[in-house]
Amino acid sequence: MKKRALISTLFTGALLLYGTGDFPPWGDPNAPAARHVSPLYIERSVEDTHVPNVVTAVLADYRGYDTMFETIVIFCAGVVVVSALRRPDA
Amino acid sequence: METLLDEIVAKYNYWIYVVLMMIGFYAMIGKSNLVKKLIGMNIFQTAIILMFISAGVKKGGGIPILDKQAVLERGVEAASIVNPLPHVLMLTAIVVAVSVTGVALAILQRIHGQFGTLEEDEILEKIER
Amino acid sequence: MKDHYTLPQDRPIGPSLIIELSCRILIPFIQLFALYVIAHGHYSPGGGFQGGVLLGASYILMAIAFDQKTSMRFFPLRANTALAGTGVFLYTGTGLACALLGGLFLDYSALEPLFPPLGPVEWRSMGIFIVEVGVGLAVMSIMVSLFWDLASGGKMDKGL
Numbered sequence A: 001m002k003k004r005a006l007i008s009t010l011f012t013g014a015l016l017l018y019g020t021g022d023f024p025p026w027g028d029p030n031a032p033a034a035r036h037v038s039p040l041y042i043e044r045s046v047e048d049t050h051v052p053n054v055v056t057a058v059l060a061d062y063r064g065y066d067t068m069f070e071t072i073v074i075f076c077a078g079v080v081v082v083s084a085l086r087r088p089d090a
Numbered sequence B: 001m002e003t004l005l006d007e008i009v010a011k012y013n014y015w016i017y018v019v020l021m022m023i024g025f026y027a028m029i030g031k032s033n034l035v036k037k038l039i040g041m042n043i044f045q046t047a048i049i050l051m052f053i054s055a056g057v058k059k060g061g062g063i064p065i066l067d068k069q070a071v072l073e074r075g076v077e078a079a080s081i082v083n084p085l086p087h088v089l090m091l092t093a094i095v096v097a098v099s100v101t102g103v104a105l106a107i108l109q110r111i112h113g114q115f116g117t118l119e120e121d122e123i124l125e126k127i128e129r
Numbered sequence C: 001m002k003d004h005y006t007l008p009q010d011r012p013i014g015p016s017l018i019i020e021l022s023c024r025i026l027i028p029f030i031q032l033f034a035l036y037v038i039a040h041g042h043y044s045p046g047g048g049f050q051g052g053v054l055l056g057a058s059y060i061l062m063a064i065a066f067d068q069k070t071s072m073r074f075f076p077l078r079a080n081t082a083l084a085g086t087g088v089f090l091y092t093g094t095g096l097a098c099a100l101l102g103g104l105f106l107d108y109s110a111l112e113p114l115f116p117p118l119g120p121v122e123w124r125s126m127g128i129f130i131v132e133v134g135v136g137l138a139v140m141s142i143m144v145s146l147f148w149d150l151a152s153g154g155k156m157d158k159g160l
Helices: A004-023 A038-049 A056-062 A064-085 B001-011 B012-030 B033-056 B068-074 B087-115 B122-129 C016-039 C048-065 C068-074 C077-100 C108-114 C115-150
Strands: none
Touching: A004 B012, A038 A056, A038 B068, A038 C115, A056 A064, A056 B087, A056 C115, A064 B087, A064 C077, A064 C115, B001 B012, B033 B087, B033 B122, B033 C108, B068 B122, B087 C115, C016 C048, C016 C108, C016 C115, C048 C068, C048 C115, C077 C108, C077 C115, C108 C115
């Protein structure tokens, strides 16, 4: 059991390390992740929302749906823990 | 040998995240104690967060908090600011990780109350009986 | 002040004067800093999630240093449940208000008719602030209720 787990872990790690060959180097300003929408966020957030903190502007304005459902996820976690554990009389 | 070393130095952030991920993955599938599995899952999540944050770095880039007046007058060059998108995604991922840990701990408490143990094989034995 | 130090003696570690006094001094400053982090999220690192976690941490510190009953006296269970719901409702309600005032869901510039001198761009900033407050309330109450439930096994007695 332990041996099989170790072998599959090492296999997965080797696959991922092989995959890093196609990744951009560390700190590359022309990485694919930095070219799609993030320049628009950086250039337009202050003009659009008057919020200097780009992270806050993206979090609550451009990606408001993401944050809304994430708040609902936390709420659901709280409801689940209460309904699984709380027995005030016992 | 030289090229391999250069490759590792240029992409050492990915190597660190792969090693962390392997530790977490081994703990998740190799250990039989459920709390250790949970700790492994947390290490796994940390590895993913590290990977996303390191993917947002630009060499010589500043923090994504701008000067309002200067930007309104002159604008800003996107290459001089690090990518804010991974920060946003990981901010939500951290909070989801906390929720997942809380729910998992609650379920583990119920399992411990039901079976008196958190070892996977002992629980399976008690279920079969 | 006097009766506080006659805590039940069946705890594994008795009450410690240093820990309790330092927590008594620290907790108001932690809460003040948490409110600053929420309100200043536009201009510095911070926002609803971080400030909410700090606010929750102050009550968790209270529950660890004194007793779970003490923290439940300062933050009643009813208020906890109500604030968790209020936080989520503040977020979705803001989005709904935007939709009812003629914009898209969560397009805060549609809130302009509520106070026209601010203008649509400033209203987007204001909408972000309202939403962050909602997130902070929800995160704080859920953090505290998670800790209470896990620490006392759901019995809501004096806890750890």
